Amino acid sequence: MEKDDLKNRVEDPPSLYGHYTYADYLTWQMDEMVELIKGKIFKQVAAPRVSHQRIAGLIFTRLFLHLEKKQCEAFIAPFDVRLPVKSKRNEDIDTVVQPDICVVCDPDKIDELGCVGAPDLVVEILSPGNNKKELQNKYEVYKESGVKEYWIIHPNECTLIIYTLIEDKYQASRIFTHGDKVASQAVEGFTLDLEEVFEGMM
Structure with a gap:
């Protein structure tokens, strides 16, 4: 064709x-x-809102600085993540996503086209029109492909939920918000102050 x-x-x-x-x-x-x-x-139904961009930029910056001179790397969208099931052949891969932010600790998963295989950490920031995609569709493929930790941030509600992969199933954290500091299990030593992330909101 x-x-x-x-x-x-x-x-x-x-x-x-x-x-x-x-x-x-x-x-x-x-x-x-x-x-x-x-x-x-x-x-994508529309361009991300300003709150989305500010949160993404702040979290990426914190991750980038934390990972400087370390093996893990942080990437921000647009960045293709291919999630193979049967094989890594282009003709066999039918899931290609662009997480808002991801961290990849295995350098063998990185090539000039992006990442092939599950990142260690994925951060998605909800926007109007994409909630079902992030909460249902991406949740499933991230779990099935072995993403160790999946963060979902809701800017309008100023909340964060962390899904941690345990025995091939995601275990949800409590809902984090203003005043909370969260630590990643997938990215060693990384913590995030949500007061800073949600500053000026609500």
Whole structure:
């Protein structure tokens, strides 16, 4: 199939019900961010809000500084994370996500296209229109692929929930908010002051 035909398949609404792979994904020329979750296309509905960008920037900066001169690396979206199931062949991978922030501690998972395999830590910041994707669809693929720790931040409510992978299942923390300091189990020595993260909100 020609490249233009693939692009039209993505832009035509009925194609949103098709099944695609990373090999298809690489051929698309699109201005908006697109993710694949188990072969299904998810488009970003709108640009992230200012609160989303401020929180993402602050957390990434804290992680980046904490990991300086260490093996683990922090990355911020847009950054492709491929989550293989059967094999690492482009034609076999049908989940490609762009976490707001992720930390990868295995350098063998990093290539010029992004990350192939589960990051150690993923941070997602909810935005209007993406809550179901983050809370349900991504939760499942992160759990199944072996992401050790999954943080979900709700800017409007000023809350954070941490899901920790224990025996292939996610165990949820209590709800953290203003005044709490949280520590990562996946990134050794990293703590985050939520008073700083949610400053000026609520």
